[in-house]
Amino acid sequence: MKDLAGKVAFITGGVSGVALGQAKVLAEEAGMTVAIADIRKDALDEAMAYFASKDVTVHPVHLDLTGRAAYAAAADEVERVLGPVQLLLNTAGVSQFGPLKNATYGDWDWQMSVNFGGLLNGVQTFMPRMIAHAQGGHIVNCASMSAFVALPHCGHGRI
Numbered sequence: 001m002k003d004l005a006g007k008v009a010f011i012t013g014g015v016s017g018v019a020l021g022q023a024k025v026l027a028e029e030a031g032m033t034v035a036i037a038d039i040r041k042d043a044l045d046e047a048m049a050y051f052a053s054k055d056v057t058v059h060p061v062h063l064d065l066t067g068r069a070a071y072a073a074a075a076d077e078v079e080r081v082l083g084p085v086q087l088l089l090n091t092a093g094v095s096q097f098g099p100l101k102n103a104t105y106g107d108w109d110w111q112m113s114v115n116f117g118g119l120l121n122g123v124q125t126f127m128p129r130m131i132a133h134a135q136g137g138h139i140v141n142c143a144s145m146s147a148f149v150a151l152p153h154c155g156h157g158r159i
């Protein structure tokens, strides 16, 4: 993707860690307009306090990305406020550590609903919109290293 300035990015998990770093670089260095989406309202407020002191356009979206209707509503809101989204960063992810023998169905369900389901919802929500607006579209899906290599105590928790 070239010529990032002025284009719109939607970043899941955008208040923390890897995703907050992406938001800072894309807004402050690349000149993109950025939406940060996260389930934690307090952390959204904290991130927005940081961006308020910068000369950037960052829009907070309070979203549990496992909810499909909520995800579509979030996309509607961002398109209305910022314009068509050209870059989706599926960066939100959750981790659990421990022996696989201790994992419950609840542990598996949470991992799958956020790390796989949330990513799926992002692709299903934004890809048709990117095709429809025809202004370019890129999607970056993030995974843990544990998606590629087998590490101790990461059997169920870093899908």
Ligand SMILES: NC(=O)c1ccc[n+]([C@@H]2O[C@H](COP(=O)([O-])OP(=O)(O)OC[C@H]3O[C@@H](n4cnc5c(N)ncnc54)[C@H](O)[C@@H]3O)[C@@H](O)[C@H]2O)c1
Residues within 6 Å of the ligand: 012, 013, 014, 015, 016, 017, 018, 019, 037, 038, 039, 040, 043, 063, 064, 065, 066, 091, 092, 093, 094, 095, 114, 118, 142, 143, 144, 145, 158
């Ligand atoms: N931190 C690392 O060193 C590292 C290395 C390689 C890969 N990764 C991957 O990068 C991704 C992000 O990792 P991180 O360390 O930045 O994590 P993090 O915990 O700092 O950030 C994840 C964010 O996702 C949000 N989130 C969780 N569930 C959500 C939901 N249902 N809806 C909306 N938001 C939700 C959290 O509130 C949090 O702000 C993960 O997929 C992780 O596996 C991280």
